[in-house]
Amino acid sequence: MNLQTKITIAAPDFSIDYNSKLMMLGSCFAENMGSKFSYYKFDVDVNPCGIIYNPLSVVNVLRLIIDGKRFEKEDLRENAGKWVSLYHHGAFSSSDPDECLHRINERLEKATGELRSLDLLVITWGTAWVYKHVRENMVVSNCHKIPSQEFERYRLSVEDIVTEYVQLIGRLREINPGLRVLFTVSPIRHWKDGAHGNQLSKATLLLAIDQLREKLDYLYYFPAYEIVLDELRDYRFYADDMLHVSGFTVDYIWERFLYSFISPDVLGLMNRIGRINKGVAHRPFDPKSGDYQRLVKKMQAEIAMISRSFPMIDFSEEKEKLDQLSGS
Numbered sequence: 001m002n003l004q005t006k007i008t009i010a011a012p013d014f015s016i017d018y019n020s021k022l023m024m025l026g027s028c029f030a031e032n033m034g035s036k037f038s039y040y041k042f043d044v045d046v047n048p049c050g051i052i053y054n055p056l057s058v059v060n061v062l063r064l065i066i067d068g069k070r071f072e073k074e075d076l077r078e079n080a081g082k083w084v085s086l087y088h089h090g091a092f093s094s095s096d097p098d099e100c101l102h103r104i105n106e107r108l109e110k111a112t113g114e115l116r117s118l119d120l121l122v123i124t125w126g127t128a129w130v131y132k133h134v135r136e137n138m139v140v141s142n143c144h145k146i147p148s149q150e151f152e153r154y155r156l157s158v159e160d161i162v163t164e165y166v167q168l169i170g171r172l173r174e175i176n177p178g179l180r181v182l183f184t185v186s187p188i189r190h191w192k193d194g195a196h197g198n199q200l201s202k203a204t205l206l207l208a209i210d211q212l213r214e215k216l217d218y219l220y221y222f223p224a225y226e227i228v229l230d231e232l233r234d235y236r237f238y239a240d241d242m243l244h245v246s247g248f249t250v251d252y253i254w255e256r257f258l259y260s261f262i263s264p265d266v267l268g269l270m271n272r273i274g275r276i277n278k279g280v281a282h283r284p285f286d287p288k289s290g291d292y293q294r295l296v297k298k299m300q301a302e303i304a305m306i307s308r309s310f311p312m313i314d315f316s317e318e319k320e321k322l323d324q325l326s327g328s
Contacts, residue, residue, distance in 0.1 A: 007223050007231045009256065014120075014180060015263040018042065018310050021117050025061060026124030027053050029186035029224065032250045033122070033257065039277060040270045041313045048111040049104075049141065050089020053126040055161045055208065056139040059168050060087055066171055068112045071104045073097050079146050086133060086140040093144065116176050124224075126186040128156045128204040129193060155201060161208035166215060173218070182220040182261075183209045187228035187253075189243045222260070224253050269306070273313075276302060280318050287325055296326045 016022070022044040024034040034046030049061045063069075064087060076083045076097055083097040084090070085104060092107075094100040130139045131151045143151060172179055185205045189198050202225065213219045228237065228245060235242055237249040245253075258267075279299045284292040300322050303315045 005230050005233075007226050007256075009223060009260045010221075012220055012261060014261075016042070016120065016261050017263040017266045018269070018313060020119045021114060022120050022122065023048075023111065023114065023118055024122040024124070025052060025058050026122075026184075027051060027126030027186040027188065028244075029126070029184070029188060030122065030124040033124075033184075033254065036250075036254045039274075041273050041315070043312065045111055045114055047089070048107040049087055050091050052089070052141050054128065054130045054139065055125050055156060055205070056130055056164060057087075057141040058123055058125070059164050060139065060141065062168060062172070064108060065111045065115055066175065069108060071101055071108070073101065076100060077146075079144055082144070084142075084144040086136060086138065086142070086144075089142050090144060115172075118176055118179055120180050120182060121172070122182045122184065124184045124186050125205045126188060127190045127193075128161070128201040129190070129197075130154065130156055156204060158204055158207045158211060161204070162211045162215070165208070165212055169212075169216060169219070180218055180220065182222060183212070184222045185209070185225040187225045187245055187249075191243050222257060224257075227253055227256055269310070272302065272306065276315075276318060280321055293326065296322055300326070 037044040083100040084093045
């Protein structure tokens with residue numbers, strides 16, 4: 001007896017391995033998936049401007065990266081004692097404008113430098129609803145608690161999204177002809193719009209992706225939204241607010257992604273890295289005990305062995321911590 005409607009994921013014509021360079025942009029679901037890639041030491045840059053929810057804000061961020069934009073103080077605005085950027089999440093804000101600019105420019109410079117060598121750009125849209133700052137005439141990434149009268153709120157149309165992305169992806173492919181773009185729609189529900197409004201928003205995003213894939217043959221889709229709504233389909237897979245997904249659900253979606261897009265050749269290596277991560281995170285009762293010191297030496301040897309075969313994997317943080325624990 002089959003008690004689940006399993007979502008079929010189309011086999012892609014590429015696979016991700018430890019030579020792949022990735023960038024993930026979008027909602028907090030992109031952060032969830034990005035943290036998995038980071039945990040297993042893949043070369044991934046996650047949201048260089050912070051969490052972004054709507055398609056046009058993602059376009060704005062990618063244009064900043066393409067243009068190699070460097071922010072100056074006049075690009076910021078002060079609000080409630082904080083210096084903020086309308087292109088950025090609040091995590092970049094600061095009471096010191098120089099600190100704000102340093103955070104912004106450091107991440108943008110890194111992202112611009114990575115653009116030409118990216119193999120896969122993963123874009124996760126959360127909502128088709130946007131806030132447009134009327135005076136600046138731009139769709140913002142974050143309102144930063146600026147008075148609501150300064151914004152116009154509306155829902156993007158499918159045509160709005162498709163028009164922007166056909167042009168944008170054309171520019172990206174000119175810079176990096178081998179770039180692939182993978183779209184997902186976040187399964188997290190935006191309940192402030194109501195049940196019907198949320199469904200209209202998600203439907204807009206799904207239709208836009210469908211039209212883009214008809215127009216451009218190097219785009220891909222991962223059905224995270226459908227996996228949660230149709231394959232899992234139960235409130236036990238949500239967090240306590242019944243809107244965000246639970247940690248178990250994130251793990252489940254990651255597993256579905258893993259076996260669809262990641263090369264089977266690296267699964268064993270991922271397991272080895274996972275064991276190293278667990279060992280490094282372990283808090284021993286007695287760090288100086290012989291048993292624990294033998295474990296530290298074993299992890300150091302394992303890192304050295306992996307590093308010889310895969311020098312692109314960065315274990316610098318783990319090496320530093322283990323060196324401190326071993327007293328070397």
